Amino acid sequence: MQILDDERDKLLDHEYDGIRELDNHMPVWWLWLFYFTIGFAVVYLLYYNVLGIGQNQHEEYAAEVAMAEQMYGSPSDDSGEATAAAVSWEFQTDAESIARGKEIYMSTGNLCFTCHGNNGEGLVGPNLTDGYWLHGCSAEELATSVTTGYPEKGMMPYGSGARISDDDLTDLISFIASIQGTEPANPKPVDEARASECSIK
Ligand code: HEC
CATH class of the missing domain: 1.10.760.10 (Cytochrome c-like domain)
Structure with a gap:
């Protein structure tokens, strides 16, 4: 197996079927994406679940039903006369x-x-x-x-x-x-x- 000089100290010491692995760094763009998802998750959690600023899916549904009832009348008061x-x-x-x-x-x-x-x-x-x-x-x-x-x-x-x-x-x-x-x-x-x-x- 041919190993370049600058790879020698990156070489990990495990081997499988003659395949060895270099301890390369993750690409920077990939790491930033990863950090971003963590940050996003924190903001998301605070916004929807902890501080309750945004509507979660149940609240959103309730709000839409309330709006529809306002527009078309509630199904329970079936006077049928509407407005x-x-x-x-x-x-x-x-x-x-x-x-x-x-x-x-x-x-x-x-x-x-x-x-x-x-x-x-x-x-x-x-x-x-x-x-x-x-x-x-x-x-x-x-x-x-x-x-x-x-x-x-x-x-x-x-x-x-x-x-x-x-x-x-x-x-x-x-x-x-x-x-x-x-x-x-x-x-x-x-x-x-x-x-x-x-x-x-
Ligand atoms: C997707 C199809 C559809 C659309 C769109 C629609 N209608 Fe109708 N409309 C019907 C059908 C079917 C009936 C018959 C209901 C029944 O059989 O009792 C009807 C009934 C009516 C009647 C009562 C007719 C009667 O003989 O008493 C009126 C008036 C009417 N429509 C007006 C409108 C107007 C005005 C609009 C637009 C704002 C509209 N319709 C849009 C399908 C439609």
Whole structure:
């Protein structure tokens, strides 16, 4: 075995199958990384567990649930009325409100159009332009439909004031009112077993 001079005093005295080892230092960058992880662990422990400044996973979960309950109502108070009943809803007929409502309907944040069609003709969700409704067609009933959603059918609650403010919701239902009887192409057929006739005025 060939050993360079400067390796001789680094040579450790164990040997296995003719393989011997030099007592090299760890690379500096590796050591700093190691010290950094120790420092990080200390800070982490203090921040989350000792001083309790940061939220640990249980606290984070509790905070998210509390926020969701504030937005969508607590599952335990299943009045189902959410907050739509607290406002007296009215359809607006001015062009500006309707245009704004259409913008909300078509927005990628709300995605109404993906289920109810670009023109309200219906797709996954029911046709919003015919005179048949599953959940009523008064301004308050439409506001309630949007607010509570129908999660078991795939429509999420849009929680009044949370994702859609009351003003925006007024514009949104006004837009829906404005497309009544427009007879868009490819209308989704009426669900005769469930829908009943109701016309928005
Ligand atoms: C993921 C699909 C989906 C999205 C997104 C969605 N909906 Fe719906 N929506 C549905 C389904 C499905 C129903 C029917 C619920 C049922 O069968 O009881 C429905 C029902 C409704 C109703 C009641 C219709 C009736 O006949 O009484 C209204 C109003 C409505 N949606 C408006 C909206 C608006 C406004 C938005 C956007 C803010 C929206 N929906 C987003 C799927 C969706």
